[in-house]
Amino acid sequence: MITNLSIQNYALINQLSIDFTNGLSIITGETGAGKSILLGALGLVLGNRADLSSLKDTDKKCIVEAQFSVVNYNLKEFFEENDLDYEDRTIIRREILPSGKSRAFVNDTPVTLSALNALKSKLMDIHSQHQTLQLSDVDFQFSIIDALAKNQAKIASYKRGLRKYNSLLKELRDLKENQEAANQQYEYNLHLFNELEEAELQNGEQEELEERLDKLNNIEEIKLNLSEALQIGVNEEVGVQTLLNSLENNLQKISSFSKEYEELHARITSVKIEVDDIVTELENANEDVEFNPNELEEINDRLQLIYNLQKKHHVASVEELQKIHEELSDKVGAVENASDIINKKQAEIDEVASKLDEVALMITSARESVIPSLQKELEELLAELGMPNARFAIQINPVNNYLSNGKDELSFLFSANKGGNFGELKKVASGGELSRIMLSIKKVLSENTQLPTIIFDEIDTGVSGEVSNKIAKIMQDMSANMQVITITHLPQIASKGNQHYKVYKYDEEGVTSSNLKLLTQEERVVEIAEMLGGKDLSESAITHAKELLN
Structure with a gap:
């Protein structure tokens, strides 16, 4: 409070x-x-x-x-x-x-x-005259019944399920729209996919092929330079190996005379070993160099395939082509597997809908169970408030579609006069009657729920005499709790x-x-007396005020 x-x-x-x-x-x-x-x-x-x-x-x-x-x-x-x-x-x-x-x-x-x-x-x-107008609002009417039915937890569960249900419906719509778009592109995507699938592209393949092509296109120059280099290394008279052998022999003869000569001999020996190894590799490379026109044709054809695919897909590397290959695989697979995916999504929706139906049915049942007592209490309270012929016709009508708070439509009708026709509150009830109806509703709610201040x-508004005493009594009863x-x-x-x-x-x-x-008590007497008779206080007004207070 x-x-x-x-x-x-x-x-x-x-x-x-x-x-x-x-x-x-x-x-x-x-x-x-x-x-x-x-x-x-x-x-x-x-x-x-x-x-x-x-x-x-x-x-x-x-x-x-x-x-x-x-x-x-x-x-x-x-x-x-x-x-x-x-x-x-x-x-x-x-x-x-x-x-x-x-x-x-x-x-x-x-x-x-x-x-x-x-x-x-x-x-x-805070109840204001504006809130009285809410009596005709269906959401407000539902809130009254659901408060009495203690439906809050069930409705919260229903709303969580409804959010999930609507989310799944959107996913299903998106799947179907994507499938339709994918179907239109399926044949073309399948063709592109098969091209890349048959190409069997490998990482680093393009660089390796381009290097081999460059080697084959320059085979004569490579052969010439390898032969000359090998001759320089192995010539018996002036070759590098012959010269290093002589240098090694000379230093070996004096290596025992000092540590300095010994180190020089070791270094030239190391150089000789490295040169011998180079010469061996030159001999192997020279033997391997051979012009093969079939290999040249195969490499040219393979590279041309790669270049054509890169141009077609507007990329510059095999790795990018492989990524496109994966994307095309997903697109083709999405179409081929779309029915299974859509069926699984529909099954998921059906499961959520089944649970929603169960919760909605419990909400409906709880609502229907409190309506008779609500009608009876409201009619009894309104009878006390000077409306003895007031009658309510409150009815829950289950529907097939999912609404925000369940699967019900609410008919909340009222008749103020004996033999009168039932109608919407805003059409058949006056302002004073609406105020008394709202007070009665708040009284019922206060007895069944924990209302705040x-x-x-x-x-x-619109009442006087004995009815005002009844209104005061109802407020007093409410204020006890x-x-x-x-x-x-x-x-x-x-x-x-x-x-x-x-x-x-x-x-x-x-x-x-x-x-x-x-x-203070004295000030209350004066205030109520003024409410009874105006600013010019009379003895009768003061006496009446004291009687009311007592």
Whole structure:
């Protein structure tokens, strides 16, 4: 429940701090005194959009802060999911800076407006005249029935399944569209694939073939230079080997005379060994060099195939052709295996749909089970509120398609008069009747679910006399289990509160401002007397006010 509301620089309010307690709290005040401003401030701190027009003084920031006792709301899991620090006494603060920038905090942790709005539904239900119009909204009607049917967990499960189902349907559509496009390209892709498959391209093949081709095209020059090099190495008179043999013999003869000569002899021996090895390789290379016109033709044909494929696919390497080969394999395989893939996806969809149907059936059954008692309770409450002939015709109609909250359509019809035809609420119920219907619904919900703090904004519109006493009694009953705050213009209701607040205007230095104060018992007598008879207080009005309070 809300325990304190603090407002600075908002609309007509300079500064305000007011405490609230449990039970039934009454707020009264003259028309235009600022009762709507309080609701606006509460809406702001709970996530409503804000703009600079909310600032009383546009040079200063606006701050609205609300404290809530949340110990009985089971909100620890919500706080953990939203990475917020849980406190039994939670403080929500909203700031609007002169620049227009808005900030929100929960227990001093910055939060987004979406998170704040999610928290709002768990803390406070603000009933306004606008919300009365929601009675004709199917989603709102479903929310009433599902709250009584305790369908929240089942609907959450259904929605997860529905998201999965819709995702799978999209995947199936994409598969079919891709298959259709692939079918159109299949023959061409298969031709391209077979070309690359038959080519049997190998990594590094192109470079190796180009090197071999270069060698064959220059075979005569290679043969000539190898022969000359070999002759230089092995010539008996002036060849490198002959000269090195002589040099080695000379140094061997003197190597024993000093360490220096010994090292020179070792070095020339090492050089001689290396030259002998080179000569051997030259001999082998010279023997291997042979012009083969068939090999030249084969290499030219192979390279031409590779070049043609590269030109066709606009690439410059065998590796890129191999990648295209893999891609074509996937495209061809996708078409050839498409039926199996589509059938598997359809089977997956059918399985999810079967589970969805099971959950939807449980949701439908739970809804149908609570409707008779809901109709009975609403009709009994409305009879107390001066509508003895009110009747509801609420019916669940199962459908085949998947809706956002199950597989049901809802018919929520109403008749206010005996023998009258049933019709949509917005067409057959007056404003005052809609207010009483909404109050009755909130009463039923409060008995069957854990509602947060509820604020009624002039829900007594269009009623008077004994009916107003009944409305007050219903609010009193509701306040036994929850915090109820009501803005009213009826003295019969104002007198039933556990505490009574008054909104009033005052002028200071030529500027009009609004404020809210908790009334003493004596002040309550005066306020209710004025509500009964106007500003000119009479003894009878004061006496009547005291009787109401007693």
